[in-house]
Amino acid sequence: MNDTPKQETPFYDAVIMMIDDEPLVMDVLQTCLEEHNYRFFIKIEDSTSAVDAIFNERPDVVLLDLNMPNVDGFAILKALRENPETKFLSVIVLTSSNDSNTKLKALELGATDFLAKPVDRSELVLRIKNTLTVKAYQDQLAYYDTLTQLPNRKLFLDRLDWAIKCATRENGQVAVLNIAIDRFQQVNELLGTQAGDELLVEVSRRLLKSLRETDTISRGGPEAAWRNIARLSGDEFSILLTDLKSGGQIVAIAERLRTGLRDPFHIRQREIYITVSIGIALFPKDADTTDTLMKHAGAATAYAKEKGRDCYQFFSAEINAVAQQRMNVEHSLRRVLERNELDLYYQPKICAASGEVKGAEALLRWRHPQRGFIPPYEFIPVAEDSGMIIPIGEWVLRRACEQNVQWQQNGLRNLSMSVNVSAQQFRDNRFPAIVQKVLSDTGMDPELLILEITEGVLMGDRDRVGDLLFKIKTIGALLSIDDFGTGYSSLSYLKTFPIDELKIDRSFIIDTPADEDSAAIVRTIVAMARSLDLQVVAEGVEEEAQLQFLRELCCDQIQGYYFAKPMPAPEFELFCQQRALQHKKSGANRA
C-alpha cells in the first residue's frame, strides 16, 4: 500500500444536504446526483430543524430552498453566516424567483451560488462539482500541512470536537496521543532545516503506516488512519483514537508507533535514529473539552520528556500539578521585569596562584512576592521555552555591566564580569548588536566582559556560529565555555572558534582528587586548555583538597563555596576589599 498521505476524494464522498419543504423536489435532485455517483444525502423537510441538522451532520454542501414556510432560506443562511463554525459552509440557494432583488439579498447574506427552479439537471451537477472543487482547494489550504500533507491543527481540533460530541452521545471514550520527536532541534542544527523537513515527512509516513496496522484504526478502512493523524506544529504530531474498548489498546498503539520509528532514517546519506515522547489524555476521564484534552496531552508529553524521553505517559493529577506550577511560573515571569523582581548575585572568581579576586560571575535571582526565592534551575528553562529569556538576558547583561562600571569607579580595577548567555539569546541574530549597545550605553570596558555559553550552543551551522562568535570578538568581549565536559564529544570547535576560557563543570571537581577517573579528566582538561592557550576555571570548589589539587595542576582560576557563595553586590564589594587587604598583608609579611 502506498503510504504517502493523500487527500480525501472530495466529490463522491461529499455529504450533500437538501433543505426544501417539497420532498418531491429533493427526490428529483437526489436521483439526478446519484446518476453522477454521489452517494451521501440528507434531506430536511422541516426548515425549523435545519440549522440544528447542519451542526449535527456537518454536510459538505447545502442545497437550500429560499421559499419555505415558518423559517425561510434567508433566515437559515443568516444564522449559518453568523456562526464561526458554518461561516464558510458552501450553500447553493434554490429559488423559483427570477427577481433580482431576491438574488441580491441572498448574495448579501453570503450564498455561495444559485440554482433556478425548476432545476436544470446538467446545471445542478456542474454547480455541485464547482462548489466542491473550490471547497476542496480551500480546505487544502486551510486544513492541511503543506510539508507532510497531513491534516493540520485546525482540522484535528475540528475532528476532535466532533469525536467528543459523538462520544458524549454514545457514552464512548476518546484518546489523544501527542507525539513529539526527541531532540529534533539537534537534527535541524546538525543537518540543516531542509534535512529536518525531510525527516518530518518520513516520520509522518512511518506513523501512518503503524496506525494502519493497528486494529482500532484499520477497521475504519484505509482512509481512517490518515483521518486520525495530524501534524500540529514543528516536530509535534497528534493522533485521535475513538471507538476504544480498553486502555490496553492505547498502550498497544503507543508501543507500535514507537517501534515503527525505531529503524534508522536515511536522510542525505546519513543514518538518523530518533525516539519520541508520547503524552496521552482521555475523554471523559481527564478532560471534557477539546482545549483541555489537548492541553493535558501536551502536559503529559512534556512530562515524558522530563522523565528522560523515549517513552509514553498517561496524563495524571501529578502531571497536572507540575504543569500548573510551570504555568504559574510562566505567568508571573511575564511581569518579572516591570515588577522589578529580579536581582543579580555575584560569585568571585579567584586566581589559584595568588588568591586575588579576578572577576565575578553574575547569577540571576528571582524574588517572587508570594513564593519567595525561586532558584534559576526552576525558572530559566521556563524563560527559555516562553522566549522571555531574551528580554531577561538583556536585563542581566545591562545590570552586570552597570555594576562592573560602578565597581571600577569604586576602585575594584580590572575586575572581569562573567555573564551567562542562554542558547536562545545566542541564536538571536540581534545578539552582537545588543552586546555592543549595552557596552556603549554603560561605558564598560569590553575586554572585561566574559560571555559564558555552553557547548551545545556551538553545534549546528558552523558558518553561522563562527560568524556570531567573530562578531563578538570584534566588539572586544571574551568567550567562555561553561559547564565544560558535559556537552558534546567533538572538541574540534576549540580550534576553530575564538574561545578564551573553559570552565570545568562542578561534576568533575566534586570527586577530586580522591576519585581517580575524575582527577584524570580534570588533569586532561587543564593540560588541553594549556596547550590551546585558554584560561581554565574550576567551578564548584568546596574543599581544601580540591583547591590543592587544582593549584598543583596550575589551573588558572577557582570559583566555589570554598571561597564564597554568590552574594549581593555590596557584600561582594566588601569581600573584594577584605581579600585585597589580606593579600597586601601577606605580601608585606613575605617582604
Ligand code: C2E
Ligand atoms: P552556572 O553558570 O554553571 O553557575 C554556577 C552555579 O553553580 C551557580 O548556581 C552557583 O551558585 C553554583 N555554585 C558555585 N559554586 C558552587 C559550589 O562550590 N558548590 C555548589 N554546590 N554550587 C556552586 P546558580 O546560581 O543556582 O545558577 C545555576 C545555573 O543557572 C547557572 O549555572 C546558569 O547555567 C544558570 N544561570 C544563572 N544565572 C543566569 C543568567 O543570568 N542567564 C542564564 N541564561 N542562565 C543563568
Ligand code: MG
Ligand atoms: Mg556560568
Ligand code: MG
Ligand atoms: Mg557552570
